[in-house]
Amino acid sequence: MSAKPRVLVVEDDLDVRLSLAEVLADNDYEPILVSNGREALNHLRTQREKPRLILLDVMMPVMDGSTFRAEQLSDPELRSIPVVVLSAHADVEAAAKAMSVTHFMRKPVDLDDLIATLRKFC
């Protein structure tokens, strides 16, 4: 299991989170699931082994995607982990740009696109 590349899924919707987990597992990635930015930060700061990629939702309770991203960028240890924004937001591109993220996917995400993106980073 530890050989599989880790992908951190930050997503508040349980259905989406579990679906992503299934897809990731089917394609030989190790999904780590958290439901908001705060949990994501806690995880990243407590686990020695960092994920290869973070799939980040934008609108979440407790800590939203942009706050998480700001915290991540201000943390030298976490800064370099690539992020892909996944959002149902109408203008996901603008949201991603505002968070200094270059890769984004609009929900509902096409599985092929998702797998292509995963392969690019992991």
Add this chain to the structure above:
Amino acid sequence: MKTEHDETISGRSTADLQAKVEALRQSEERLRLMIDAVRDYAIFGLDPEGRITSWNTGAHRLKGYSRAEVLGHSFSMFYTDADRARRHPQEELRRAKAEGRYEEEGWRIRKDGSRFWANVVITAVFDHDGRHIGFTKVTRDFTERKHTEEKLRQSEERFRLLVDSVKDYAIFMLDPDGIITSWNKGAERIKGYRADEIIGKHFSIFYEDGARASRHPEDELRRAAAEGSYGEEGWRIRKDGTRFWANVLITAMRNPNGTLLGFAKVTRDLTERRDAYELLRRSEERLRLLIESVDDLAIYMLDTEGRIATWNSGAERIKGYRAEEVLGKHFSLFYRPEDAASGAPERELEVARRDGRHEEEGWRVRKNGELFCANVVLTAVYDDERTLRGFAKVTRDLTERRRMEEEARAAERAADEERARTFQAELAVKMRDDFISIAAHELRTPLAALKLKLQGAQRVLQKNDEKLHTTLAERLEGASRHVDRTGRLIERLLDVTRIVAGKFDVKREEMDLAATVHQVVTDYREHALQSGCEVRVEGAETVTGPWERQRIEQVVINLLTNAVKYGAGKPILVRVEEDGDIARLRVCDQGIGIAPSDVDRIFGRFERAVPANYGGLGLGLYITRHIIEAHGGTIQVESELGRGSEFVVALPRVREFVKVGAS
């Protein structure tokens, strides 16, 4: 003189002669005594050489010398040094001898050296034989008269200088016929003529042709002669032909006998004053017209007793009286009888007179008996001498103002309500758009999970060859397509929001329209066949341009689904053309067509040309139009009911924003 007698009596009887001599001597003595007694005249005799031979009392008194002091001396002693130097005394004697008599006036010297102004008459004396035997000289002291004359002369000179130096008045003399005889500087300045140019000319030269033709100048003189003087104001002409407004006074001059000597004419240039007067008059005229034309206020004057002196159109409108009906009447006319009886009008005048001003609001009566609430300002009007000239009265009809205020308030309320309604409408639109955004977001989220699950399942199934799995895989694929369709529906709703908000923009990339058309047609062929429509693509193999791939796809999908939907199961032709800088897409069906009256509105929001049982949001063509326009292109439709429709899209193939024609 004795010698003469001595000679004439020779040869006559001595007694007779002696008697005659005695008589003569006595006569001579009387004459001498008489002459002697004359005190006011110096009368003395001179021999032919001018030596003094006799001297009377007057001479003594006048010249200061006694007889003894002067007898035998030359009379030149009485002359000034200057006269003596030019031998004037001798010249006098010569002329008296030659002409019998010489008279002059001049300065002479008294014994005490003082001068006096003398009137001198020298008469040559001849004997019976015509021999010149000497002169009698009669001198009179005219010093006083001289002084008087000098004073008069100086006075006249001063007067002349005065007249001459007056610059503001043309002062000149006319003879009885009107010929100019003198001219001062003021005349030169005002009229422009120099004295040498004008003296001797008739004064009618200063008048306008009309006045000359009507013999007005002569008439002026006639009236001045008859009445002593004549004055008027009128236009006169300067030398340079310009006019000036003159104040003219002509005074007849007569000698003590009443004989007309001529006229003095004094002319003043009042052009500036007239201009100022004219300005003032015009200004007053404007003010009067202004006040008269004020329609909303009754503005009028009362005399000091409260009688109406002027009336404007506002007064006529508010009070209902015409000017001729009220001028001269007392302003208590406008008061209620009980107010007038209680002396209210007089009290108001009294307050205005005392304080300068009185203001009140109260009831007044119109001509038709109607009461109205008026604001009245009464102001005392004084002239420059602080004499009360009357009162200015300004009356406002407050009933009208109140009505207008009420109308203004009502209009304001209506505007407020309208603003509130607009605000509510805008709020509703915003809430709807927000709701759509949220709804879309909410819908997408489960769709995201569903799609991932379906696609994941598909992938898992694809790893097996079993038939059951194949069937399941096909069904899952169908489910995935339904998800995509739901997603597109959501996107359409969002597109409407973007278009309305003006946030619809294009993310261009170089793409091939023909390839996109082929792809969409391939994807939709089966769906079309299910509706009985065969779809054929023809035209260019490749037509590239800088467009947004997804949006252009959306356009093709929209047009194709519309063609299938309204195509009545008949063949559909899709054609791609390249026309220089323009790419053209034609989608042609043979379906139900569109009524001409509906053609214009099918590109509007939520509009459909067909009954509701056809389904759909009615947004397809609306969004399609906006996508094409955002690319700088156009979309047009040609259609005939029952024969089908052809939609023609034209897209510019260059990046610059170019509006293009569709055909």
